[in-house]
Amino acid sequence: MITSPFLSLSRHPFSHTSHHFPTGAASQSSIFLPKFQSFAFGNHAGSEFPSGSCSNALRRKRVSVVCSKSTLTVEEVAERGVKGKGEEFDAIVIGSGIGGLVAGTQLAVKGARVLVLEKYVIPGGSSGFYQRDGYTFDVGSSVMFGFSDKGNLNLITQALEAVGCQMQVVPDPTTVHFHLPNNLSVRVHKEYDKFIDELTSYFPHEKEGILKFYSECWKIFNALNSLELKSLEEPLYLFGQFFQKPQECLTLAYYLPQNAGAIARKYIKDPNLLSFIDAECFIVSTVNGIQTPMINASMVLCDRHFGGINYPLGGVGGIAKSLAKGLIDQGSEIVYKANVTGIIIEQGKAVGVRLADGREFFAKTIISNATRWDTFGKLLKGVPLPKEEENFQKVYVKAPSFLSIHMGVKAEILPPDTDCHHFVLENNWSKLEVPYGSIFLSIPTVLDSSLAPEGRHILHIFTTSSMEDWEGLSRVDYEAKKQLVADEIINRLENKLFPGLRSSIDFIEVGTPKTHRRYLARDKGTYGPMPRGTPKGLLGMPFNTTGIDGLYCVGDSCFPGQGVIAVAFSGVMCAHRVAADIGLEKKSPVLDAMLLRLLGWIRTMA
Ligand SMILES: NC(=O)c1ccc[n+]([C@@H]2O[C@H](COP(=O)([O-])OP(=O)(O)OC[C@H]3O[C@@H](n4cnc5c(N)ncnc54)[C@H](O)[C@@H]3O)[C@@H](O)[C@H]2O)c1
Numbered sequence: 001m002i003t004s005p006f007l008s009l010s011r012h013p014f015s016h017t018s019h020h021f022p023t024g025a026a027s028q029s030s031i032f033l034p035k036f037q038s039f040a041f042g043n044h045a046g047s048e049f050p051s052g053s054c055s056n057a058l059r060r061k062r063v064s065v066v067c068s069k070s071t072l073t074v075e076e077v078a079e080r081g082v083k084g085k086g087e088e089f090d091a092i093v094i095g096s097g098i099g100g101l102v103a104g105t106q107l108a109v110k111g112a113r114v115l116v117l118e119k120y121v122i123p124g125g126s127s128g129f130y131q132r133d134g135y136t137f138d139v140g141s142s143v144m145f146g147f148s149d150k151g152n153l154n155l156i157t158q159a160l161e162a163v164g165c166q167m168q169v170v171p172d173p174t175t176v177h178f179h180l181p182n183n184l185s186v187r188v189h190k191e192y193d194k195f196i197d198e199l200t201s202y203f204p205h206e207k208e209g210i211l212k213f214y215s216e217c218w219k220i221f222n223a224l225n226s227l228e229l230k231s232l233e234e235p236l237y238l239f240g241q242f243f244q245k246p247q248e249c250l251t252l253a254y255y256l257p258q259n260a261g262a263i264a265r266k267y268i269k270d271p272n273l274l275s276f277i278d279a280e281c282f283i284v285s286t287v288n289g290i291q292t293p294m295i296n297a298s299m300v301l302c303d304r305h306f307g308g309i310n311y312p313l314g315g316v317g318g319i320a321k322s323l324a325k326g327l328i329d330q331g332s333e334i335v336y337k338a339n340v341t342g343i344i345i346e347q348g349k350a351v352g353v354r355l356a357d358g359r360e361f362f363a364k365t366i367i368s369n370a371t372r373w374d375t376f377g378k379l380l381k382g383v384p385l386p387k388e389e390e391n392f393q394k395v396y397v398k399a400p401s402f403l404s405i406h407m408g409v410k411a412e413i414l415p416p417d418t419d420c421h422h423f424v425l426e427n428n429w430s431k432l433e434v435p436y437g438s439i440f441l442s443i444p445t446v447l448d449s450s451l452a453p454e455g456r457h458i459l460h461i462f463t464t465s466s467m468e469d470w471e472g473l474s475r476v477d478y479e480a481k482k483q484l485v486a487d488e489i490i491n492r493l494e495n496k497l498f499p500g501l502r503s504s505i506d507f508i509e510v511g512t513p514k515t516h517r518r519y520l521a522r523d524k525g526t527y528g529p530m531p532r533g534t535p536k537g538l539l540g541m542p543f544n545t546t547g548i549d550g551l552y553c554v555g556d557s558c559f560p561g562q563g564v565i566a567v568a569f570s571g572v573m574c575a576h577r578v579a580a581d582i583g584l585e586k587k588s589p590v591l592d593a594m595l596l597r598l599l600g601w602i603r604t605m606a
């Protein structure tokens with residue numbers, strides 16, 4: 001029975017025993033890492049949202065609404081998909097990351113019958129969660145853009161509302177606290193003026209440049225925020241927006257091929273300040289400013305002050321859980337432990353999928369939330385790589401994966417007023433993009449103490465790391481290497497932020513690129529696409545349609561790229577394009593053909 005997607009949570013296949021850290025090589029180092037365990041996103045919570053409590057007297061917003069349950073059994077779902085061969089489901093979504101879930105739910109509310117097939121045991125992918133020893137850990141980022149109650153760009157809020165779900169959120173007063181070379185310590189306050197004052201206090205000679213750069217970001221953000229966001233591949237909508245908001249659309253078209261670093265250099269000369277802008281870009285794109293599309297930079301550099309960063313009470317995993325519940329509430333289905341191993345093509349059209357256990361499901365359209373590398377490299381067998389994908393792979397490579405450390409620590413180790421998110425790069429700007437060079441740290445318990453046992457905090461630490469570093473090692477060497485790398489990172493955090501950190505550790509688990517490949521089903525555990533060279537802004541980033549009829553992609557290897565809010569937008573765009581193609585939205589076949597050809601041509605210029 002899948003009466004609720006959460007029923008399976010307590011009996012999933014990955015609740016295996018955690019491996020304790022071996023002695024031997026690792027024990028010879030000077031480290032003390034109690035309960036050091038190998039990392040698996042297992043032991044998930046049951047169906048209830050953790051109730052949470054609001055620490056630091058921060059204000060809670062909104063009230064959660066519980067959506068109803070599905071009544072179909074797995075067998076009935078399978079029956080539906082098989083019977084009518086493409087008539088039963090309007091869309092099959094491969095994967096339940098935020099991209100896939102937003103595409104699925106948006107289609108479901110338009111009246112489509114959707115089947116989401118998820119390899120893992122809970123929804124969310126990189127935005128999932130896992131529980132250990134009383135701690136609830138976010139698998140990926142805890143910094144949530146697009147989760148406010150105002151404007152048009154609060155796409156997470158809108159996606160939840162579309163299926164009748166809301167979540168309580170805690171506003172974060174500081175998006176990130178930067179700890180950078182030359183003792184540059186900058187807090188990105190929610191209040192824009194306060195942030196600008198703090199930054200300007202380090203670079204008084206660049207005050208004008210700072211104001212001009214961030215003002216240009218606001219120009220783009222305001223244009224974006226004025227539009228109704230739908231598929232840029234759907235001409236009736238796109239031309240309609242140009243007609244209603246010509247100035248805003250022309251602004252966006254003008255900035256589409258531009259990058260943040262080049263614009264910053266028009267106004268700013270101080271190399272340290274330019275490096276700061278690089279760090280601002282790096283945390284959201286894993287590349288420097290020169291390679292970061294200006295539209296994406298503007299989106300995040302302004303939304304944090306406009307809507308602010310808001311943390312969902314109970315953890316990030318609640319977003320995917322709510323969307324999955326909402327999907328079912330709309331009469332659609334989600335099946336877990338459903339590993340899609342192939343997309344079925346008939347007469348050049350994607351018509352269904354095959355699972356590892358041999359089951360086949362059919363639908364009018366197939367939407368892949370797996371990365372484009374996984375979709376075209378693994379799921380489409382025997383099909384030549386379409387030209388568009390060749391172009392994509394020419395312009396973009398897989399960004400490295402990351403090493404993540406989930407820790408529980410004694411609360412007293414954190415000084416009062418510690419911020420929730422930190423970015424640490426101690427001495428050398430040139431290490432910004434180097435593996436293990438910069439450290440990301442989130443302490444979500446600063447905002448929601450219910451995520452950890454009383455008197456404890458969560459430290460989620462991550463840093464970029466490549467698969468190549470972790471392959472070909474024996475089990476013992478692999479575990480020893482995890483401990484050594486984690487030890488070094490803990491040393492750095494002890495020196496920079498929290499003296500005595502090591503002795504306060506109550507729980508620790510380390511994940512490597514292999515962990516992320518295994519549990520997130522992402523090729524090489526990649527963080528997402530990253531440009532090979534200097535891209536022409538967002539111009540080369542593909543939208544949702546593909547060279548295969550009936551096959552669409554959604555997620556971070558689609559426009560506009562990495563980021564939870566970015567993949568939510570990709571989900572909205574995908575659902576709109578698919579809805580038009582299956583007759584649930586207006587469409588013009590003649591204009592479609594013209595626009596798709598035009599967009600294909602524009603992408604070749606990237
Ligand atoms: N540490 C971090 O902050 C971090 C890490 C990685 C990604 N991210 C972000 O998360 C977002 C990614 O979201 P997304 O929606 O693109 O995808 P996702 O990678 O989060 O989710 C994809 C889902 O598809 C499932 N899947 C993949 N292949 C499958 C198959 N063959 N059969 C069945 N299920 C399959 C996976 O199990 C996963 O649940 C991006 O914002 C990215 O930047 C964040």
Ligand SMILES: CC(C)=CCC/C(C)=C/C=C/C(C)=C/C=C/C(C)=C/C=C/C=C(C)/C=C/C=C(C)/C=C/C=C(\C)CCC=C(C)C
Binds near residue numbers: 142249285564566
């Ligand atoms: C079509 C054509 C050609 C033309 C036309 C023109 C127009 C109209 C255009 C339009 C456009 C649009 C609409 C666009 C849109 C865009 C968007 C929405 C975008 C978005 C983006 C976003 C992003 C990128 C985000 C990201 C984020 C991220 C990644 C995050 C992350 C985080 C993290 C990692 C955390 C950190 C941590 C610490 C520090 C601790």
